[in-house]
Amino acid sequence: MAEVLFPTCLDDARNLLVCSDAPALLAGGTDLLVQMRQKRIQPRTLISLDRVEGMQEIGQTDQHIFIRCGVPLARVMDHPSIRAHAPVLARAIADLGSPQIRNMGTLGGNIMTASPAGDTLPPLYVLDASVDLAGPEGFRRLPLAKFITGPGQTALASGEILWQVTFNKPDPGAWHWFEKVGQRRALSIAMVSLAAMFSLDSHNKLSRIRLAWGSVGPTIVQSRETQDFLCGRPLEPEVLEKACDLARAAVSPISDIRATKAYRRDVAGRLLMRLDQAVQGEN
Amino acid sequence: MKLTFMLNGSPVSVETPPDRRLVDLLREDLGLTGTKEGCGTGECGACTIRADGETKLACLMLAAQAQGRDIVTIEGLSPVAGPLHPVQESFVNSGAVQCGFCTPGMVMSIATHLDAHPDTDGDGIRQAVSGNLCRCTGYQKIVDAGLTAAGLMKNKGGCRG
Amino acid sequence: MASTDSMTQHKFERLKMNISSPPEIGISTPRSDAFTKVRGVEKFTIDLPSKDDLWAGVKRAGIPHARLIRVHTDQASALAGVAAVLTHKDIQGSNRQGVVRQDQPVLVDDCIRHCGDAVALVVAEDKTTLARALDLIRFEAEPLPGIFSVGDALAKEAPLIHPDHDTGNILLAGTLTTGEGVEGFNDCDCEASLSLEVPVQEHVCLETECGRALFEKDKLTITASTQTPFRDRHEIAQALGLSPEKIRVIAPFLGGGFGGKDGITVQSLLGLAALACPGRPVSMVWNREESFLASPKRHGATLFFRLGAKADGTFHALEAKADFDTGPYDHLGGVVLALGLEHAGGPYAIAHTQVSGRAVYTNNPVAGAFRGFGVPQVAAAMEQVVDLMAAKLTMSPVAIRLKNCLARGMKAPTGNTLAHSTGIRACLEAVGHHPLWQGAREWTARAPAHTLRGVGMACAMHGMGYGPVVPDVAHAKLELTREGRFKVYCGVSDMGQGNGATFLHIAGDLLNQQADGLELILPDTDQTLPCGSSSASRSTFTFAHALADASACLSQRIIKRAADSLMVLDPEEFVLVPGKLRHLSSGKDYPLAFLAGLMSPSERTVVSRYRAPVARDAVTDEKALQMHGIPHTIFSYTAHLARVAVDTITGGIRVDRYLAATDCGRLINPDLYEQQMHGAIAQGLGYALYEDYLTKKGQSLTPDLSTYIIPGARDLPPMELISVTTREQAGPFGMKGVGEVGIDAPLACIANAVADACGKRPGQWPLTRIRMLDLLGETL
Helix, strand or coil: CCEEECCCCHHHHHHHHHHCCCEEEECCCCCHHHHHHCCCCCCCEEEECCCCCCCCCEEECCCEEEEECCCEHHHHHHCHHHHHHCHHHHHHHHCCCCHHHHHHCEHHHHHHHCCCCCCCHHHHHHCCCEEEEEECCEEEEEEHHHHEEECCEECCCCCCEEEEEEEECCCCCCEEEEEEECCCCCCCCCCEEEEEEEEECCCCEEEEEEEEEECCCCCCECCHHHHHHHCCCECCHHHHHHHHHHHHHHCCCCCCCCCCHHHHHHHHHHHHHHHHHHHHCCC | CEEEEEECCEEEEEECCCCCEHHHHHHHHCCCCCCCCCCCCCCCCCCEEEECCEEEEHHHCEHHHHCCCEEECHHHCCCCCCCCCHHHHHHHHCCCCCCCCCHHHHHHHHHHHHHHCCCCCHHHHHHHCCCCCCCCCCCHHHHHHHHHHHHHHHHCCCCCC | CCCHHHHHCHHHHCCCCCCCCCCCCCCCCCCCCHHHHHHCCCCCHHHCCCCCCEEEEEEECCCCCEEEEEEECHHHHHCCCEEEEECHHHCCCCCCECCCCCCECCCCCCEECCCCCEEEEEEECCHHHHHHHHHCCEEEEEECCCCCCHHHHHCCCCCCCCCCCCCCCEEEEEEEEECCHHHHHHHCCEEEEEEEEECCECCCCCCCCEEEEEEECCEEEEEECCCCHHHHHHHHHHHHCCCHHHEEEECCCCCCCCCCCCCCCCHHHHHHHHHHCCCCCEEEECCHHHHHHHCCEECEEEEEEEEEECCCCCEEEEEEEEEEEEECCCCCHHHHHHHHHHHCCCCECCCEEEEEEEEEECCCCCECCCCCCCHHHHHHHHHHHHHHHHHHCCCCHHHHHHHHECCCCCECCCCCECCCCCCHHHHHHHHHHCHHHHCHHHHHHCCCCCEEEEEEEEEEEEECCCCCCCCCEEEEEEEECCCCCEEEECCCCCCCCCHHHHHHHHHHHHHCCCHHHEEEECCECCCCCCCCCCCCCCHHHHHHHHHHHHHHHHHHHHHHHHHHHHCCCCHHHEEEECCEEEECCCCEEEEHHHHHHHCCCCCCEEEEEEECCCCCCCCCCCHHHHCCCCCCCCEEEEEEEEEEEEECCCCCEEEEEEEEEEECECCCCHHHHHHHHHHHHHHHHHHHHCCCCCEECCEECCCCCCCCCCCCCCCCCCEEEEECCCCCCCCHHHECCCCCHHHHCHHHHHHHHHHHHHCCCCCECCCCHHHHHHHCCCCC
16 A cells, blocks of 8 residues: 655655655656556655646746646646647647546656657657756756656656756747657557647748657657758758658667557658648648 | 545545545445446546546546545436436437446546537547547447537536536 | 538437337337436446455466466465465366367366466455465466467477367368359459458457356355356356356346357356355456456458459359467357358359368467457458459449349358348448449549548348357246336346347337336346347347247237226227226226236246247258358348548558448337447457457467557547348348448458558558558558
8 A cells, every 4th residue: 555645845745755665756647557557666655746836837938938747738738828839739739648648647747757659758859848857956957858868767866856847939930740640549659750840931941940759769859960951941842752761860769569660760751741731721 | 544525516525545546436435336447547438537627537546636626427417316417318319328338438528528618529529538438339429429419508508517 | 620420410300209108119219228327327247346245366377378287375375365265176067168169167277278367266355465365376387389370280290289179279170162162263254362361359348357256045146247147157057066056147238248258257267256255245357458368359360262253243253261260269269160151252142162261279369259250350351352353354343242242042152042131232232322432533533642542342241140050049038017017037138239228119119118117127047038148140139039929928918817807808909008008999097007916927927939040051061060050041231331541651541431231121229220330330440450469479469458459439430321121021020130240341341442542452450550551662
């Protein structure tokens, strides 16, 4: 039998984390309870973040957006700031799990699970998101791309709690695109996913493009080569086809029960072919 | 630990191990077997309940997470000896019930969806039940029932349950 | 995207009977069980355990093939709260179960033959203790070489899974031949052939296997989620060494069955546990992972079909070969093979056929009954070679089928005469005339970027009932209660298909009673009578006949009793109305409760037996094959159409629309016919596109719902149904079974649509995105 504790402030949560017997942090529970059922982790203390003051806030300043790690995914998806400034993230969440899972699961939880297939991660990477970690000594900030270090692995230090995700508001004229390829259309772990954010200049050429792929490497994959190639070029099929090859070279997928290595590599490239749909209003 | 929460409109107080799953508390301790367990991993939606107005999965909730919340199960969607909720009525009339095991979860998902989206359409209903698996119906009549219920609820002017 | 579900708007306007009037056969009425199910108050078996119950659980082998040496139970037994730890040594009876061959142990005694085999049974005070005790069970076993394919099983020197089986690792093999068999190809102008592999499919009933048992006062009572309560009794009796009269089996509404609960799942284990703990109720629920591990599956199969035709499109010869992986136990595997072979030629006239097949033992998961029962496998192949032939002869897929389809009086491919309604032509015409087919080319031409569109069709026939060997019998018991209501005692399980509600619908119509004047007693071997299994598309056909007869008899008894008591000479002056008997000439009403008071209990109860007709033709001399129950005599028919959109970037296949025209005779309750067709198509589309129970060396790679993918609401298309209502003269009110026919055609229908879209056909199913992209030739 595990104890369940409900700290009401971050300090208490941090203290409990340090003092408790075999603790695990509980946010939405959608990953944690499944792992407990499979006996992959067997905590003796569950520290719920449900009632920690501030954990449920989401908002914006002039420059940036912050999402505390206890915010359920459904609220992130529906939040006006996210809809206005980060539709790539909203789109990704819309494909995540199911309505119930989105009501329960949190953005923080999705980050901490750090699955290479985590649906919120490619969008957060293209948004250049950072994470703020609350430890016994105080806060520190890391780029998300540095925070996630491997499949299911993060740079969270002992006694630290993920506090919030932040990112700068992207260029308001930027186009957002997200596509997840799953085995079915809901309740499906991604076989391959692609998040993209790009701007077009007055000549309709790509002036800035950020890409991030899920499920094709130990962590989210980004490709400077592919981005550099695309920059300055028009968003046309012939261009995208060449970019596909660069993308295929950039990813390092494995085969598992959901997909083969060959499929993942191929489709990681092919997904770029749909980027032109982002500007055709089919977002 | 002692838990106090609203359950189907009435306050309840129970003594339970804190890490007990909500689905077990409901089914075994409180005798509310309408909430079903089909998988225990959040994949089938048979355990869908409403917590503070939102659908959640009782198999992935600890009883402790119900503390202070407003929990509604299928048994609380309509009065015990009273008329059916429009979604329930529509399920009956549209032939959306076969074995009936997924039905409580489906009804909870659709009823909650319709409260927020009275002008929904077929795709909206399918989205609303995208976390509820059914093996008997192919979902068609469930969608029909959802659309019928939407019509009923609009005619009656407003939300229910 | 505009909602295509709006095309079903007509349903909202369709006439439905108000439930406060007596139902009418042929007109949809809400299912009587829907009311309690929508409220969540209907108790399924899984809802029955109470706080004082003991809990039983199984230690499963986890290895596919081994000789069991010893089971160590001491540590588990010593745990506080453990009531019993049982092994095969505690079993008094045969320790063997099975419907045809009893080759499956309750608890392993000699060899472990698949990963889900039960090695030990623990009974404990609560689930936590149960889990801990199960962890403490150890066993010693000597690994044996595993057999994981039909090829492995048939190799020379292959170890024998059942050394006492006289045909080695072949459970059953057989060949059906008509005309000159393969010599018929000599006269053909054209040939088309195809090889393919179809997957192992899992039922995924939402309610997993479960039950509750009590042994008290020398009687063992078991409540279980089972399709076969009466047959279970005999299997349990034999396996545990009890006499059947000491066993009572009760079957509440099942949360799904589809064949997965056609036979013993928890029953013998529960019986054993209850015997070990007399006077205490014992419950068992398989969680989802255990259900995947231990329950039977649809047979995976390898098929080769070769069709020969004349230049004008007339089918002339068929060669078909099918290998079915049946896992380690019989579990109806021979019957599945036989039904598959019988149906291999599809609903066509073919003069010369040679259809052969083998059901082969392996150490893969047990394969058994699953809706369709061998026909989805063969139809997957046949309907594709028909399309291949159509393409070769530049005939339309509809035209070639119309040219060759069966009609009443003709002989099916196995040579038996179709003596009953045969509506396949009308089904095909319905599809051929439909705008979805007529407008196919126009629709496919409008494919957007990165999309290939295709339209395809397929058809199937499906024989109802058990065939000519096992009697297909139902006994209806009908009672006028003292309170004046009619009680229908139904001994056949309702696994969700609504046969229970149908029987109230029928009784309500025949006896002119409203819902509140009718009661249904679900299967209970102490109260209801044997009615056969809920399977083989026969549960409504047989019981409805018996019920109709019982209703006529009981109403006559009531009327005549009234006539005698009231000194009316002509009983025809009376008519039943809701709750009453009305004397027409005087207009006086007599409450049924009053009339019940005039009658003794035995007068108020009628029992009627019905046995379904069987084919009288012999289609084989092979005794083994014949004993597995072929041919059938009453068939339902269906023709399907699918519109598919293939995404050339991901290989994803979206089924845009689906149409099925079906002949299952007259409809008793149109809503329920639609329910069955929708559900069968959905499972068929799952079989075609999503579901693949994968194993490696007998170990499951898809052990749960996150890895075994069934379609959700966003994955299935809107489905349009057309009912081709022949009147089956042998059927109650003209109906025929409809439970399975809808699942036989979807895979081939999708295959034909995909072939229309891209010109290719995959050799392996399901057609996942990966296989589809491979097919398009685009993957690296």
